[in-house]
Structure formats: C-alpha cells, structure tokens
Amino acid sequence: MPRNTTTKNHIIFTLIFGLLWCVSATAQGTNAALSGVITDPQDGVLAGATITIKNLDTGLVRQSSSNGDGYYRAIGLIPGHYEIRVRHQGFETHVRTGITLTVAQEAAMNFRLMLESIAEEVVVSRDLSGVETTSSTISSLVDERTVRDLPLNGRDMAQLFLL
Numbered sequence: 001m002p003r004n005t006t007t008k009n010h011i012i013f014t015l016i017f018g019l020l021w022c023v024s025a026t027a028q029g030t031n032a033a034l035s036g037v038i039t040d041p042q043d044g045v046l047a048g049a050t051i052t053i054k055n056l057d058t059g060l061v062r063q064s065s066s067n068g069d070g071y072y073r074a075i076g077l078i079p080g081h082y083e084i085r086v087r088h089q090g091f092e093t094h095v096r097t098g099i100t101l102t103v104a105q106e107a108a109m110n111f112r113l114m115l116e117s118i119a120e121e122v123v124v125s126r127d128l129s130g131v132e133t134t135s136s137t138i139s140s141l142v143d144e145r146t147v148r149d150l151p152l153n154g155r156d157m158a159q160l161f162l163l
Contacts, residue, residue: 032101035073036110038066038086045070046113049088056081056097079103086111 038049049066057080066072082099091113101107 030079030103031075032077032079032103032105032107033073033075034077034082034084034101034107034109035071036108038070038072038088038111038113040091041112041114043112046088046091049086049091049111049113052085052087053077054083054085056083077101079105084109086113088113090116092116 034053038046038051040046045066045068047066047068047070049070049072051064051066051072051074053062053064053074054060055062055078058078060078062074062077064072064074079102080100082101083095083097084099086094092115094111094113096109096111099107099109
C-alpha cells in the first residue's frame with residue numbers, strides 16, 4: 001500500500017508541475033506593444049489623433065486613437081517591420097517607416113505634429129475702370145431709386161439735404 005501512495009504523489013506532483021509550467025509559458029507573450037504621446041509644436045497634447053499602424057511584412061493595418069491626455073497604446077502587434085502614420089485635423093500627417101518590433105517588445109514612440117500650412121492666393125487685377133486717376137475729388141451720381149431707398153424718417157426733404 002505505501003507504493004500506491006507514492007505513485008499517487010508522483011502523479012499529483014507531475015500534474016501540478018505541468019499545470020504551472022503551462023501557465024508560465026503562456027504568460028510570456030510573443031506579441032509586441034507600441035505606445036506614446038501625441039503633441040503639438042508647443043508640447044500641448046492632442047486628443048483624438050488617429051494612429052494607423054501598418055505591418056509591412058503582412059499588410060495588416062491597425063488603427064488607434066489618442067485619448068484626452070494625448071496617449072495611445074496598441075497591443076498584440078506581430079513582430080515585424082512597421083509604418084506608423086499619425087493624423088489630426090489642422091496638423092500635417094506624420095509618417096515614420098523602418099520601425100522593427102521584436103518579440104514581447106514594449107516600444108514607446110512619441111510624435112510631435114506640426115501645424116498644417118495654409119495656402120492662400122491673392123489675385124490682383126489692373127482693371128481701373130471704376131477708379132478716377134486724374135482728379136482727387138470724390139463724386140458719384142445718386143439715382144432716383146437710391147434716394148427712394150434711403151432710410152429717412154417720414155421722407156422729409158430737409159433730412160435728405162442734411163444727409
């Protein structure tokens with residue numbers, strides 16, 4: 001009977017050891033994670049920025065966005081080569097390529113977005129038909145309709161002359 005108890009103890013010990021080994025083996029993740037903060041040129045945080053993470057090896061695309069503190073985090077990324085694109089309205093899109101993530105790596109990447117340049121176009125024409133260039137006097141003709149549409153109280157001619 002003592003031999004049977006020893007065998008049971010071995011079996012129980014083996015099962016417990018195997019179970020603990022399996023739990024510790026699954027705790028070691030093979031995926032990588034990427035996190036960071038998105039800021040503007042004055043180091044203010046940008047909430048709601050869109051972060052697009054593309055695995056260049058597989059073509060898999062993942063999107064994330066920054067929270068109220070400008071912080072973003074993407075977990076469960078397959079080890080490989082990545083391109084990261086950060087976009088926010090009113091700011092230039094920032095692209096980083098050549099990023100390599102390895103097994104169980106916790107990479108931190110902060111981004112500073114620059115303000116988007118605004119293109120304006122001013123057109124100057126030389127049409128001077130409405131400009132008097134020979135005299136410095138200001139004059140114009142007031143027609144009947146303009147006089148009729150004047151905001152006069154009671155349409156009094158004396159007020160018109162004073163105006």
